[in-house]
């Protein structure tokens with residue numbers, strides 16, 4: 001399935017059977033954690049890895 005990168009807004013390909021907590025690295029350099037919520041899933045930035053995006 002395809003999720004949206006919260007950093008750059010582009011699509012991120014993840015396996016259809018991806019599980020919550022899986023960590024994926026996107027082409028833009030962001031390290032993202034998969035959060036599965038029922039039948040939907042989203043990505044969120046993994047804290048402490050990237051600098052300069054936030055605050």
Ligand SMILES: [Zn+2]
Pocket residue numbers: 005006007008009010026027028029030
């Ligand atoms: Zn990205």
